[in-house]
Amino acid sequence: xxxxxxxxILKLILVLGFSILIFSLAKLQIIDxxxxxxxxxxxxxxxxxxxxxRGEIFDRFGVPIAQNYPAIHLAVIPGFIxxxxxxxxFLSSSINVTAEDFDNFIYETRFRKYQENVFIDNxxxxxxxxxxxxxxxxxxxxxxxxxxxxxxxxxHFTGYIGRINQEEYxxxxxxxxxxxxxxxxxxxxxxxxxxxKGVDGVQLNLVDARxxxxxxxxxxxxxxxxINIPPIHGxxxxxxxxxxxxxxxxxxxxxxxxxxxxxxxxxxxEVLAYVSRPEFDQNIxxxxxxxxxxxxxxxxxxxxxxxxxxxxxxxxxSVFKIITxxxxxxxxxxxxxxxxxxCDGGLQVGxxxxxxxxxxxxxxxxxIDALKVSCDVYFYDLSFRIDMDDFCYFVKDSxxxxxxGIDIPDEAKGFFPTSKWYQDMYGKYVSIRGHMxxxxxxxxxxxxxxxxxxxxxxxxxxxxxxxxxxxLKQAVxxxxxxxxxxxxxxxxxxxxxxxxxxxxxxxxxxxxxTQPDGTAHTINRPNRNLYGKxxxxxxxxxxxxxxxxxxxxxxxxIAITVFAQEAGGGGSxxxxxxxKVFDFYYEYKGNEYAEN
Amino acid sequence: MLKIxxxxxxxxxxxxxxxxxxxxxxxxxxxxSYGEFTQVNNYYIKQLVFFLFIIPxxxxxxxxxxxxxxxxxxxxxxxxxxxxxxxxxxxEINGSNRWIQLGxxxxxxxxxxxxxxxxxxxxxxAKPHQGDSRKxxxxxxxxxxxxxxxxxxxxxxxxxVFWVSLFAMLMAANVPIxxxxxxxxxxxxxxxxxxxxxxxxxxxxxxxxxxxKLKFNWVVQAISFLTNLFGSIIFWQILKPYQINRILxxxxxxxxxxxxxxxxxxSKIAVGSGGLWxxxxxxxxxxxLDFLPENHTDFIFSxxxxxxxxxxxxxxxxxxxxxxxxxxxxxxxxxxxERKIATVGIFAxxxxxxxxxxxxxxxxxxxxxxxxxxxSYGGSNLVINSVSIALVQKYLVEKGFMK
Numbered sequence: 001x002x003x004x005x006x007x008x009i010l011k012l013i014l015v016l017g018f019s020i021l022i023f024s025l026a027k028l029q030i031i032d033x034x035x036x037x038x039x040x041x042x043x044x045x046x047x048x049x050x051x052x053x054r055g056e057i058f059d060r061f062g063v064p065i066a067q068n069y070p071a072i073h074l075a076v077i078p079g080f081i082x083x084x085x086x087x088x089x090f091l092s093s094s095i096n097v098t099a100e101d102f103d104n105f106i107y108e109t110r111f112r113k114y115q116e117n118v119f120i121d122n123x124x125x126x127x128x129x130x131x132x133x134x135x136x137x138x139x140x141x142x143x144x145x146x147x148x149x150x151x152x153x154x155x156h157f158t159g160y161i162g163r164i165n166q167e168e169y170x171x172x173x174x175x176x177x178x179x180x181x182x183x184x185x186x187x188x189x190x191x192x193x194x195x196x197k198g199v200d201g202v203q204l205n206l207v208d209a210r211x212x213x214x215x216x217x218x219x220x221x222x223x224x225x226x227i228n229i230p231p232i233h234g235x236x237x238x239x240x241x242x243x244x245x246x247x248x249x250x251x252x253x254x255x256x257x258x259x260x261x262x263x264x265x266x267x268x269x270e271v272l273a274y275v276s277r278p279e280f281d282q283n284i285x286x287x288x289x290x291x292x293x294x295x296x297x298x299x300x301x302x303x304x305x306x307x308x309x310x311x312x313x314x315x316x317x318s319v320f321k322i323i324t325x326x327x328x329x330x331x332x333x334x335x336x337x338x339x340x341x342x343c344d345g346g347l348q349v350g351x352x353x354x355x356x357x358x359x360x361x362x363x364x365x366x367x368i369d370a371l372k373v374s375c376d377v378y379f380y381d382l383s384f385r386i387d388m389d390d391f392c393y394f395v396k397d398s399x400x401x402x403x404x405g406i407d408i409p410d411e412a413k414g415f416f417p418t419s420k421w422y423q424d425m426y427g428k429y430v431s432i433r434g435h436m437x438x439x440x441x442x443x444x445x446x447x448x449x450x451x452x453x454x455x456x457x458x459x460x461x462x463x464x465x466x467x468x469x470x471x472l473k474q475a476v477x478x479x480x481x482x483x484x485x486x487x488x489x490x491x492x493x494x495x496x497x498x499x500x501x502x503x504x505x506x507x508x509x510x511x512x513x514t515q516p517d518g519t520a521h522t523i524n525r526p527n528r529n530l531y532g533k534x535x536x537x538x539x540x541x542x543x544x545x546x547x548x549x550x551x552x553x554x555x556x557x558i559a560i561t562v563f564a565q566e567a568g569g570g571g572s573x574x575x576x577x578x579x580k581v582f583d584f585y586y587e588y589k590g591n592e593y594a595e596n
Numbered sequence: 597m598l599k600i601x602x603x604x605x606x607x608x609x610x611x612x613x614x615x616x617x618x619x620x621x622x623x624x625x626x627x628x629s630y631g632e633f634t635q636v637n638n639y640y641i642k643q644l645v646f647f648l649f650i651i652p653x654x655x656x657x658x659x660x661x662x663x664x665x666x667x668x669x670x671x672x673x674x675x676x677x678x679x680x681x682x683x684x685x686x687x688e689i690n691g692s693n694r695w696i697q698l699g700x701x702x703x704x705x706x707x708x709x710x711x712x713x714x715x716x717x718x719x720x721x722a723k724p725h726q727g728d729s730r731k732x733x734x735x736x737x738x739x740x741x742x743x744x745x746x747x748x749x750x751x752x753x754x755x756x757v758f759w760v761s762l763f764a765m766l767m768a769a770n771v772p773i774x775x776x777x778x779x780x781x782x783x784x785x786x787x788x789x790x791x792x793x794x795x796x797x798x799x800x801x802x803x804x805x806x807x808x809k810l811k812f813n814w815v816v817q818a819i820s821f822l823t824n825l826f827g828s829i830i831f832w833q834i835l836k837p838y839q840i841n842r843i844l845x846x847x848x849x850x851x852x853x854x855x856x857x858x859x860x861x862x863s864k865i866a867v868g869s870g871g872l873w874x875x876x877x878x879x880x881x882x883x884x885l886d887f888l889p890e891n892h893t894d895f896i897f898s899x900x901x902x903x904x905x906x907x908x909x910x911x912x913x914x915x916x917x918x919x920x921x922x923x924x925x926x927x928x929x930x931x932x933x934e935r936k937i938a939t940v941g942i943f944a945x946x947x948x949x950x951x952x953x954x955x956x957x958x959x960x961x962x963x964x965x966x967x968x969x970x971x972s973y974g975g976s977n978l979v980i981n982s983v984s985i986a987l988v989q990k991y992l993v994e995k996g997f998m999k
Contacts, residue, residue, distance in 0.1 A: 006767055006768045006927065007924050007925070007927045007928050009767065010764075010927070010940070010943060011921070011924055013947075014917070014920055014921065014924065014947065017947065017951045018913060018917055020951075020955075021913060021951065021954055021955065021958075022910065024960050025867075025901075025906060025910075025954075025958055026906065028864065028867055028868045028959075029867060029868060029870055029871055029872065029901065029905065029906040030871070030872055030906055032868055033869070033870070033871035033872065033906075034871070035868070036864065036865050036867075036868025036869040037868070037869040037871060039865045039868075039869065040866070040868075040869035040902075
């Protein structure tokens, strides 16, 4: 070997390499050329998707909330269309597809003309029957059988899924999305998309021009093992929701009112019920929505799509007074015995007389009694001693005007103003004091979500330890289990209230329920430990007030917030709803304990 | 150009023709038509611009005094390493960081590193009075820096090109082949054991016998025997197929068994269906139905084979053969050792890319992202390959000057 020069060795390698290439090329193009020509003419390799099953959603006890069901969809291969006009008229006569919809679809699928693109989801049996009649004339049409989603009851937390749209596909296709994939669009479906989705598998088949499987693949593939990759199904999710409670709350919220109810386990932050009214049925998104229906939903002034629990903000009214009280106590502006200005139905503030909600007045009160009867004058007077900007930090530290971080996308943040904000809005000489008077009773330029209020009261109930509200209990696939700790950090926050002051506030909240002159006395039950605060927030002249109730039950360890939009007084509208929920849950828990 | 003494017209025209054919094929690969629909990409125009840019450079290189080129080698190597670092911090394209975007075009630093590493290694290997082991170690160290950075990008195919060139250059530097064989024997036996355990066993026995016959130090013999044996046993018995797959995926993270399988099948159907005379220029059905993604880069040969058939494929291979033979012949004409080694390195990387690329297009070599030299679309690749040919040409022009 050593006798050979380098150029001789290279020549040998060169000749050898070229011989291999030419020999293989001759075999491929001349000896097998005809076979491959057949393949190319009549056949093609089809890469079909083995769709992963989307994880299903259950409540804390395994009651199904959202599940998969097989359905028949209409798919179109645009490249096979021979007579577009006759196809359009066929589709419009059989399943009411407008020419505009069809043109849009053709435009959107222009880069995958030879693929099956799902066009109409979830055909019903009549539509299938009508389509089948003339299916033979339209080789471009295909029925595709795959899953659809069914939501067992209308709600605002699961959200819904939809087919991936063009922009989403462009940004997500590298993550394994297919152009026919479903994608969580809102709510839990969106938040936990990555674990619900699973990973699609792939199968390679050699098919003929009509899509028939030729099973020839093995003969020309060198690698049998790689033809089929099975899908990995999505993880099933257990939510913290208790469907029994959820349904009870839903049934007992007055049908003509708009609003929201949240029930939380205050020791853990688990959300047990999450009701926003009015509701809409998410299942409408699982099939094509006729344009007329779409327009009527959009025109609906009650905004049924709006999630009023965590995505809409309102002035909290008197339920906010525990924050004003808490600030006064923490900063030693008052103590539990300090009585403030005499309430004769109002208070003179500068050249303005601001009214208490009770025009007969409450007299001179301490903090506990002021909470009990919800006397506005006490808080007006207290507000004179409060610096707005310092107070703003206190509000933030109480996790109001901060996102709670619940595992639902697009949560609203809420808002609490600063003196600078007022100056920017109304000019340099605005009366900060005048606005602070209004803010002290939870009205004016402050907005919070019912969820934030519920989390705050839950934190008060849980000895000042605020727990992040969340909806995920666990996600399960075969032997692996994920819990909320795998998704969310900082599950708890210490509220800025010391033990002593917490006790004072709790005493006030307790008296709201137990004392005959408490604003929520109607829900008092003997031998039970209910706490709460009502609110009736003015927000616009000539409109009814927002009715609020926020409270908790120390026996069953739940916190509840009821919000009814423009419905009247908190004591008369919101508190009774909360009372029913407390009773239901107490009885229900009691039975559960008895059974165990 | 004819005024340049010793200018090898054959080498020049082979190169010129190959790039021209490349532009024509990129043109047909850029056009997708079906019925009345036609879609044209402007890849071929970009490639043409690069071609027009590189022709004057080709002649310019012939005119630069050699000492300037000599002085540029090590700084060039260092700059290419810096570029390889920078590219890691650029935005990902198709899951890897291979390109630096510079205004209208993108620069592929691994291509620059390819030629700079070859020139640097030849410079060091050509130094007199070095032992064989020292040569091997120097070569590996110089090659390993860019290889390591390119592995991170990741771009497995390109790193293979470095190894092959290094191997060839060590041979050219008179390192006995048997030393090199000892180094790569474990890789051979592991590759064989995946293919068939018996062939690996036969290889190990024959190789050990060879070492024994050549009267190697018994320590070297023992170490070589054991690494071969245990490497094979680990891959044969202890690792399960999915684990081997995982290791292979670790070495080459862009490996997509199914995706690559799909491309190979499509490519084989395209080339095979071309037959003896092809389907005609612009007439490839597989191409037009867009079954083959990226057919203007790594899978360009499938378009060529489908549309022009076996006879024209032979013509293309013949042209490549002529070019490569010209390079081999120039090796004997170049007397300066450093340039001789560099020419061998250049030969190795062009031939290796050619073989692997066409091989994967016709399904006899696993898919690794290696372009077809002079033909595939890609400015950096075209420029660097052409500069390499220009350098060989220059070595021939200046072969008379002994150092």
